[in-house]
Amino acid sequence: MTDELAESDLAPESEGLDSLRALDGHLAIRSGQLRDRLLAADVQLSLAPLHGVSTALTDVQTMRFEIRDFIVHERLRRLEQLENGLARLRAVHDADLLLGTVCQAVVECCGFDRVMLSRVKGSMWRPWKSYAAQRQDAELQFRDWMAAVPEIPLDHLLLESEMVRRREVAIVEDAATDPRVSPVLREASGHRSYVAAPLMPEGRVVGFLHADYRDLAVTPLDRDVLAAFARAFDGIFERAVLLRRLREQRDQVRVTLQTVSTMLDELASAEIELAMHDHSSALSTGPARRSTQDSARGRLESLLTKRELEVLALVATGATNDRIAERLVISSDTVKTHMKHILRKLRAENRAEAIAHYLRLTLEAGEA
Structure with missing residues (x-):
C-alpha cells in the first residue's frame, strides 16, 4: 500500500508550499478512504488485509503530520528572517534613506527575487523604484520603463484601486488571466504571479510594494510575510518622519533663541538714558x-x-x-x-x- 501511494498521483508535481498543501489535500482524501475500508472490513476474515490498510493509514497520517510540521516551521523561519531585517531598518532614522533601501530590504528579509515601490497621489499611482536579487537585461529594461512611465490612473477595476479602498494586501496567482492586473504593468514587468501590499504610514495609502519570484509562483505565506513587513515599515517610516519634523522644529527654535539672545545682548550693551524723576x-x-x-x-x-x-x-x-x-x-x-x-x-x-x-x-x- 505504501508503494502504491508513492507511485500514485499523490506525488508532488513541483516543489514549494503550494505543492505540499495540494499533497496534504490528496492525503486527506486517501486517509478517509482507508478509514472507510477499515470500518467496512469484516473482522471475521483474515487480519492480513486489515493490517495492510492500518499500516497504510498510519503512513498517510505520518506524512500529513510531517508536511504540516514543515509548513509551520517554514512560516516561523520566514517570520524570523523578516524580524531580523526589520531590526536593521529600525536603526535607520532618516525617512529618505528608508525609502531608498526599502526594496532591497524586502528582497533580503522576505526572500523575494524582485520588489517594486510605487507612489500614490490622489487618483494616480506611479512605479518609482525596484530592486532585484539578480540584475538582468529584463530588469534594466524594467527600470528604464519606470523612469519614463507616466502616472497610471487608479481605475476602479485595478488591483491597486482595490488595495486603496480595502487597505489590504493582495495576491495575484496568474497575472496573465487576472483582469485586475494593469496591462501596462504586466507587459513592462513580466509579472506572472505576485503579491502587493499598500503602505499606510499615517493611515492613508501613499504607496505600494509589489513582490515576485523570477521562476516560482507566490503563495499565501508570501502574502502574509509581505503584509507583516508593510505594517511594520509603516511604523518605522512614520517614526522617521516625526523625528525629522522634531529636528526641524528644534532647529527653528534654536535659531529664534539665538536671534533673541543676540538682540538682548545688543540692548544690554547699549547706553540707556534714565528718565528724570x-x-x-x-x-x-x-x-x-x-x-x-x-x-x-x-x-x-x-x-x-x-x-x-x-x-x-x-x-x-x-x-x-x-x-x-x-x-x-x-x-x-x-x-x-x-x-x-x-x-x-x-x-x-x-x-x-x-x-x-x-x-x-x-x-x-x-x-x-
Missing part, C-alpha cells in the same frame, strides 16, 4: 515714548497686512507652517504665500531674519 521731565518724555512706540508699531502695520502680522507673530514663536495653518484656520499653501510676502516686504532672506526684524521692532515698541 521730576514731573516736568516725565511729562516731556511721555509723549516721546508714545511716539516711539506708535512709530515702531506703525512701521510693522504699514509694511504688513493684519493677517501677515498674525503669521509673523506665530513664526516668531517657532511654529511650523502646518501649525500656523491649523491655528489661523487656513491652508499650508496660504501660509507659504504669506511668508513670501513677509520676506519680500521686510527685505529678509529667510525666516530667521524676518523673526529678527519682528522682535527688534516689537522690543523697540515695548521699551519705548
Whole structure:
C-alpha cells in the first residue's frame, strides 16, 4: 500500500508550499478512504488485509503530520528572517534613506527575487523604484520603463484601486488571466504571479510594494510575510518622519533663541538714558515714548497686512507652517504665500531674519 501511494498521483508535481498543501489535500482524501475500508472490513476474515490498510493509514497520517510540521516551521523561519531585517531598518532614522533601501530590504528579509515601490497621489499611482536579487537585461529594461512611465490612473477595476479602498494586501496567482492586473504593468514587468501590499504610514495609502519570484509562483505565506513587513515599515517610516519634523522644529527654535539672545545682548550693551524723576521731565518724555512706540508699531502695520502680522507673530514663536495653518484656520499653501510676502516686504532672506526684524521692532515698541 505504501508503494502504491508513492507511485500514485499523490506525488508532488513541483516543489514549494503550494505543492505540499495540494499533497496534504490528496492525503486527506486517501486517509478517509482507508478509514472507510477499515470500518467496512469484516473482522471475521483474515487480519492480513486489515493490517495492510492500518499500516497504510498510519503512513498517510505520518506524512500529513510531517508536511504540516514543515509548513509551520517554514512560516516561523520566514517570520524570523523578516524580524531580523526589520531590526536593521529600525536603526535607520532618516525617512529618505528608508525609502531608498526599502526594496532591497524586502528582497533580503522576505526572500523575494524582485520588489517594486510605487507612489500614490490622489487618483494616480506611479512605479518609482525596484530592486532585484539578480540584475538582468529584463530588469534594466524594467527600470528604464519606470523612469519614463507616466502616472497610471487608479481605475476602479485595478488591483491597486482595490488595495486603496480595502487597505489590504493582495495576491495575484496568474497575472496573465487576472483582469485586475494593469496591462501596462504586466507587459513592462513580466509579472506572472505576485503579491502587493499598500503602505499606510499615517493611515492613508501613499504607496505600494509589489513582490515576485523570477521562476516560482507566490503563495499565501508570501502574502502574509509581505503584509507583516508593510505594517511594520509603516511604523518605522512614520517614526522617521516625526523625528525629522522634531529636528526641524528644534532647529527653528534654536535659531529664534539665538536671534533673541543676540538682540538682548545688543540692548544690554547699549547706553540707556534714565528718565528724570521730576514731573516736568516725565511729562516731556511721555509723549516721546508714545511716539516711539506708535512709530515702531506703525512701521510693522504699514509694511504688513493684519493677517501677515498674525503669521509673523506665530513664526516668531517657532511654529511650523502646518501649525500656523491649523491655528489661523487656513491652508499650508496660504501660509507659504504669506511668508513670501513677509520676506519680500521686510527685505529678509529667510525666516530667521524676518523673526529678527519682528522682535527688534516689537522690543523697540515695548521699551519705548
